Amino acid sequence: MTEVLYLSYDGMTDPLGQSQVIPYLEGLTKKGYHFHLISFEKEIPYERDKELIGNLLRSKNIEWHPLTYTKRPPVLSTLWDLYRMKSKGAGLIRKHGISLVHCRSYISGLAGLDFQQRFNIPFLFDMRGFWADERVDGKLWDVNKPIYKIVYAYFKKKEREMLFKADGVISLTENAKAEIESWKVRSTKKLPITVIPCCADLNHFNPANVTKEAIDNLRTSLNINGHPVISYLGAIGTWYMLDEMLAFFAVFLKTYPHATFLFITRERAAEIIAMAQKLDIPENAIKVMSAGRSEVPAALMLSDLSLFFIRPTYSKKASSPTKQAEIMGMGKPLLCNTGIGDTDTIVNKYHCGMAIDLSDPNAFDAAIKGMETLLKTPPEQIMAGASSYFSLDAGVSKYESVYQSMLKKV
CATH class of the missing domain: 3.40.50.2000 (Glycogen Phosphorylase B;)
Structure with missing residues (x-):
């Protein structure tokens, strides 16, 4: 089986993890991929559902490595979590012979960049959205304050770097794909962007x-x-x-x-x-x-x-x-x-x-x-x-196609 490291800053005990991570991993596992999943879990849902989710993932042959999400202080807490993600991920890469790193969103993407450089492993930048702009639009980052202005500029720079260096890119929408392509991140060839929307398990939602x-x-x-x-x-x-x-x-x-x-x-x-x-x-x-x-x-x-x-x-x-x-x-x-x-x-x-x-x-x-x-x-x-x-099966097939394309480049 192909060993894949999956990095998620979202928790698997959160509804989002249960609807938008686990079903895909289950589908890809059936296609011959073995996942080592690092996620960051919030205290209350983790205490409530850790046994339920742990048993579910074990039954699907998915290796789960939950870490505790750090909420405060702003910025420093995220840097600390990124350090722990890199540390845990590097250990798994060395131990299990990881062939591919799947990075869900931007924090995970930073770790993917690091692993690509250190271990020469292809990484998939699964964007999930314009994360830095979401933080500003959602008024979580006030760019009129110097610290958030610096943080925003840093992530916009890293966004371009992740798009430029990633071996594969996932966008949730055609609208975003067109917007990204207008940025002209690469001058000589098109970015390897595949559009996969947030799908649903239509056996469950039936x-x-x-x-x-x-x-x-x-x-x-x-x-x-x-x-x-x-x-x-x-x-x-x-x-x-x-x-x-x-x-x-x-x-x-x-x-x-x-x-x-x-x-x-x-x-x-x-x-x-x-x-x-x-x-x-x-x-x-x-x-x-x-x-x-x-x-x-x-x-x-x-x-x-x-x-x-x-x-x-x-x-x-x-x-x-x-x-x-x-x-x-x-x-x-x-x-x-x-x-x-x-x-x-x-x-x-x-x-x-x-x-x-x-x-x-x-x-x-x-x-x-x-x-x-x-x-x-x-x-x-x-x-x-x-x-x-929105078929989950179609989404899984698209991910498999992206994985195969990335692994051929190795």
Whole structure:
């Protein structure tokens, strides 16, 4: 088997690791790759799920080397984690005869650059987005402060170096690929960029695997009586426009007064309800459900439509919302905003929902005007779009092709 070192600054006990790392590694393991996985785990989810994830990875023959994520102080904590990633990774390279290093995002990419130089091992720069620009757009780095101005400039310089030196590059979107190519990082030949969106396990996100009994039990436990049901899936944080989503629902209620807004999220329930109350949304119209990955398909089946608005900043050219693949896999129409990666292109191509321009003051009214047609979108049509664009099997095959191309260069 080909030994691969996989570096992730995201944790495997986080939802992102479970949806966007482990399924790919499982698929690639079946194709003859043996993974040594280094990840950085946050304390609370790690203590909660370390046995569950550890057993899962062992059952897939994936060697897991979890390290503790360091949160503070800013900048120095990241440097410390990078040092530990390099130290652990170098030991695994020496011990196991690693043939390829797969680097998920920028911090891991810095380690990949180091290993390429020290051990002459090819590395894959799996970008996942414009990370440095995301930190600025998300107001995590204030470039008006000297320290963050220096850090941002450093990572933009390293971004170009990683793109230039990587043996393979993964972009989540065609939009980002076009943007990167406009930077002209290489003057003589094109960058080896492959577009692989955030795919979904369409065996897991499949209506056929959710029983009517499970849906009815969930409806009863959540006390959902209204119709239609709009769902929101995932974290409520920096990028997700909670105010605007609730504002849309407040307008939606004028046409559909018995509607319910179901938030499928593990966080900030009290904040969601408090913000809804400020908009005079009835308390019984808002439901918040904390769901693990295994519970999400049934929760989505409760809904008639799924909604997400994401801040359309520069860095979001490179974003591929995982939730889009999962929602489409369940055959649910979606309402989203334009300016996020390839999202609106996919919506229009597969006729699976509606993408609105949030800068248009009439956008909400236009969306509600088209709602009756949207709610009648055939689930089979949406699922076919998911299968065509977001299939995990197709994503795994693309990764395998990239791996093979990189290994041929050695």
